[in-house]
Amino acid sequence: MSRMLWAEKYAPRKVSEIVENRKAAERVAEFISNWRPDQKPRALLLWGPAGVGKTASVYAAAKELEYDLVEVNASDKRSLDEIRKTVGTASSLSSLIMGRKRVILVDEVDGISGSEDKGGISGLVEILKNTVHPVILVANDPWDPKLASVREYCELVRFNRIRSNVISSILARICEREGVQADPAALRGIAENARGDLRAAINDLQMVAEGRERITMDDLRILSLRDQERNVFDILKAIFYGKDAQKIVMAASSSDVDYELLMQWICENAWQHMQYPKELADAYNALSRADVFLGRIRKRQHWGLLSYVFTLMSAGVSLSRKTSGGGVPKYQFPSWVKMMSAAKARRNAIGSIASKIGKKCHVSSREAFTSYLPYIKFIIEANPEAGANLVKLFDIEPEVVGGLISKEVAEKVKKILS
Amino acid sequence: MASEETLMWTEKYRPRTLNDIVNQAEIVSRLRTFVEKKDMPHCLFSGPPGTGKTTAALCLAHDLFGEYFQGNFLELNASDARGIDVIRGVVKDFARTMPLGEVPFKILVLDEADALTQEAQQALRRTMERFTRTCRFILIVNYSSKIIEPIQSRCALFRFSPLSREDVAKRLLYIAGRESVELDDSGIEAILYVSEGDLRRAVNTLQAAAAIGGPITADSVFMVTGKARPEEVREMIGLALKGDFVKARKMLHDLLVTYGLSGIDVVRQIHRELFNLDIPEGWKAQLADIVGEIDFRMSEGADEEIQLSALLAKFAYVGSQIGG
Known part of the structure; x- marks a missing residue:
């Protein structure tokens, strides 16, 4: 499968391909093609919730009208400065590709930080004042007070949620x-x-x-x-950057993320915070101790032990780090959970075979799994003639045969049995 | 086509009557007196896997019940049955009706009874008492110490000893002869090595090696067990000791999912590999202590992935100590 994001691969190429918010998209195209340097309002401000086609309609319109798109994220101050310096001079911008016109897209305008970054807002206003190219701003929330001065120069175009x-x-x-x-x-x-x-x-x-x-x-x-991912990121940050044991434990125990899943998140990501092997070993030891307590709870229904689980899995892991942590790592979704959910169907099928083997051979399915299945697998592979009888005896479904052994052998077995 | 029963050699060559059991002589003679008197207490069979516990229970029941075996004998596996309530329900249904034939009770075998929690065992004890007139229990476990005192004291205890190398070899040669398979000394040695006294594994290994065709030698045996025990385990430990925790953990996931090994399989294999590692000898026993602890936790129901991740992290630390 191609690694390309489908959201990009199937983005609209023409304004007419936009199904919902068509009127808004058409307004974008009209604005770009009719734009004159002396016009008012100077810019469009597209607003609405995420993922409804605000940016996509600018891309589609630019493509269709054959404009070059210059995209900048409003929180990227350096790029914004670049634009501010060049936006007023038509020649410098169009010097490379003669004849092509430009449209400037400023994304996430509400992401400009108002207090620390006043220069950001005034820079943006300067762009709007001086530009010789159509400028389109995008924001989720245009009513943010810090955008008041920006709004003065803009026509607001609303994008709605898609049905x-x-x-x-x-x-x-x-x-x-x-x-x-x-x-x-x-x-x-x-x-x-x-x-x-x-x-x-x-x-x-x-x-x-x-x-x-x-x-x-x-x-x-x-x-x-x-769905819970964003929530989890915050919890992980609270756990790994906390200094106060009690606060760290609170972050873990007061979250509404299932604690077993949270353990998997911690297991997947804790290593990123540990600098030395000793810290790594201590962190995972604490996590494994939390798991031991969880096992006791499951076995004996001693729910009072749950607080130890939380303490060990959060503070126990996090405070294993004695050195101060670096930057925020990129937290990964627990790979084990992903693998298990993908392998679940196969596991179930193999489990049911193991239980059949167990019944016929007087062992538990767990024992069948370890002391019969590998050998049966081997027999089928080494000798499909003999193996076919086993496939039949244990009702191993053809699809599962494919999962257990190689395709060629599975074909052979099928032929022998038919 | 061969009949169902004979497809797996462990079943084909499982003794059918107490007289066919060649080892565990003392146990067999005690069980024979049960058959003669047509009476028996509740029993607790304990011993390592593949030493004949289930077989002895099956033979005893066959000898006692003869043609009435079917209706009078029930085998349950505690680790498969979902909870004590299921077991209680099944036992109730089974024990409610009168036994057929001249033996005044039925036999219920509860295999892997050590999988039951303490509470479940208490419930089981009450069930055993309630139905004791019409039903005798044979509990089968690896370790009798995992069974609560009140049940132990109500049962006759039978300890199955590990099979001697000679006994296993004799059995393998017998089966090979009946199957017209050539089995040389190196083949026997190899099977004894990989099966660790577990006759079931030994016979399965024999059958799998025979499926290759030709005489069974050490090479064919290791071909079988090579498949069952992938090389990746060694590589994974190597990576962990070198400090590459992330890669080692990825291999762990492969072993568990792609190869379908259980967590216990993985630690046991790690334990064997310890002795082949190129590290100071003194560390090997220390590593074994860590491995054993993780093995114990998993057999107590801990999470495989978390426990084994912790094991790899510990190995990474040990690796850094050895290196520096």
Whole structure:
């Protein structure tokens, strides 16, 4: 599968491809093509929730009208300064590509920090005053007081949330193009979960579809995990940057993230904060002790032990670091959880084979898994003739045979059995 | 086509009657008196895997019940049955009806009874008492110490000793002869080495090696166990000791998911590999202590992935101590 983000791959190329917020997109195109240096209002301010096509409509319009797009993020002060210095001089900007016109897109305008960065706002106003190119600003919340002076120069264009039936029909088209089979119910589920955010829906679709040829409702479980991600990042930061043990424990125990999942997050990411092998060993030792207490709770239903779990998994892990931590690492979703959810179907199938073996050979399925399955696997591979009988005896389904052993052997076994 | 029963050699060559059991002589003679008197107490069979506990229970029941075996015998696995309530329900249904034939009780075998929690064992004890007139229990465990005192004191205890190398070798040669498979000395040695006294594993290894075709030698045996025990374990420890925790942990995930090893498989294999590591001898026992602790925790129900990650982190630390 291509690594390209589907949200980019399937972004609209023409204004007419934009389904929802069409009027707003058309206004963007009209504004760009009719723009004159002396006009008022000087700029457009596109506003609305994330992932509804604000930036996409600027891209589509620029492409269609054959403008070059200069995009800058408002919080990137250095780039904004560059633009400010050059925006008033038409020649310098168009010197490289003659004849092509430019449109300037300033994204995340509400991300400009008002207090520390007053220069940001006044720089932006300066751009709006002097520009000889159409400028389009994008923001989620245009009513932020710090944007008052910016608003004076702008016409506001509102983008709305995208209805979920529109989202699911777009998802269906993407699935078709990618050759992914999808239950309509699953697509509706993804669409509704995205709450009007088309980009999030497409990203979710791509994540769910990864490694699958077919998507069903069952596969959506990982999405609910993803929903909590932002929340988890904050908790992880509180845990790993805290200095006060009690506060660290509070951060872990008062969160609404499931604590077993949180343990997996910590397990996946703790190493990034540990500088020395001793710290690494101590951190994971604390986590493993938390897990031991969790095991005792499960076994004996001693819920009173839960507070030790929280203390060890948070403060125990975090305070294993004796040196001061560096920058904020990039937290990763627990790879183990991802692998387990992908391998779950296969595990279930293998589990049911193990239980059949167990019944016929007088052992538990766990024992069958370790003391029979590897040998049976080997027999099937080494000698498909003899193996075919075992496949039959233990009702090993053809699909699972494929998962257990190589494709060629699975084919051979199928032939022998038919 | 061969009949079902004979496909797996462990089943094909499982003794059917107490007279066929060649080892555990003392236990067998005590069980024979049960058959003669047509009476028996509740029993607790303990011993390492593959030493004949389940077989002895099956033979005893066959000898006692003869043609009435089917209706009078039930085998349950505690680690498969979901909770004591399920077990209690099944036992109730089984023990409620009168036994067929002239033996006045039925036999219920509860395998891997050490998988039950203390509370579940208390409940089991009450169930055993309630149905004791119509049903005798045989509890099978690896360690009798994991069974609570009140149950132990109500059971006749049978300790199955590990099979001697000679006994295992004899059995392997017998089976090889019946199957017309050539088995040379190096093959026997290799099977004895990898099966560690577990006859079940030994016979499975024999059958898998025979599937290759040709005589069974050390090479064919290690081909079988090579598949069952991937090289990656060694590589993973190497990475951890070198301090590459992230890569080592990735390999761990591969072993657990792609190779489908259990966490216990992984630690046991790590333990064996310790002796092949190029580190000062003194550290090996210390590492074994860490490995054993993790093994214990996992067999008590701890999370494989977290425990093994902690193990790798510890190895990374030990590696840094050795290196510097």
